[in-house]
Amino acid sequence: xxxxxxxxxxxxxEVTKKKEKIKKETVNWGWIRTILIMSxxxxxxxxxxxxxxxxxxxLFFGIVVTLLFIGIGIMxxxxxxxxxxxxEAVFHSMNSRKVKGAGVAVKFKKNADKxxxxxxxxxxxxxxxxxxxxxxxxxxxxxxxxxxxxxxTSLLVAAIIASFTIGGKAIGKSFAIxxxxxxxxxxxxxxxxxxxG
Numbered sequence: 001x002x003x004x005x006x007x008x009x010x011x012x013x014e015v016t017k018k019k020e021k022i023k024k025e026t027v028n029w030g031w032i033r034t035i036l037i038m039s040x041x042x043x044x045x046x047x048x049x050x051x052x053x054x055x056x057x058x059l060f061f062g063i064v065v066t067l068l069f070i071g072i073g074i075m076x077x078x079x080x081x082x083x084x085x086x087x088e089a090v091f092h093s094m095n096s097r098k099v100k101g102a103g104v105a106v107k108f109k110k111n112a113d114k115x116x117x118x119x120x121x122x123x124x125x126x127x128x129x130x131x132x133x134x135x136x137x138x139x140x141x142x143x144x145x146x147x148x149x150x151x152x153t154s155l156l157v158a159a160i161i162a163s164f165t166i167g168g169k170a171i172g173k174s175f176a177i178x179x180x181x182x183x184x185x186x187x188x189x190x191x192x193x194x195x196x197g
Contacts, residue, residue: 031114039122043129050130057134059141066134066161073127074168080119081176082183083112090181091188101189108188128165135161 054065088109094102108115139154146153176183 035114035117035122038118039126042122043126046126046130047133050133054130054134054137057137059138059145062134062138062141066131066138067164069127069131069134070161070164070168073124073131073165074172076119076123076127077169078172078176078183079187080116080124081173082180082187083108083115083119085177085180086112086184087181091185094185101185101192104192104195105184105188108184108191131161131165132158 054062057065086105086109088106091102091105091109095106135157136154139150139157142148142157143150143153
């Protein structure tokens, strides 16, 4: 039994090595540089806006802003997962019939690693940072209203934000895998209003 499992693992290693030989990719330093600059710029801009506006919001609007950024993070995570799981052939067929957004969907699918990285990592992480900043404001306001120690309100708010974010992304991932073609097409159709494929 152990020998059988070992030989199956060796077969898997050989198949993986063959795939690596077929598709030998080098590190795309240009993309890494671009994503670093984009991440810095977007994060700096949104963090600046968040830091200058969120502390001035009342409790209700603080909660709304936090939920909004959690929702944006989940939505972009869904798009990021969808682009990796979508079937490129479907969009080539649609593109040949001049269906709006299909050309953009093909470009997204051809660059699935970059699109997924941007959606899941850049936008997702920035939304996480901003919702965390908003959570701090909420915790301070809750503490002053309820009289509960700031430490405990901060821990409670952080735990709620994390559970909403993680739970939402978990639900979103299964949805994204099952509906990847539809989600990618819908996203590409929206983007095509601003960018032609």
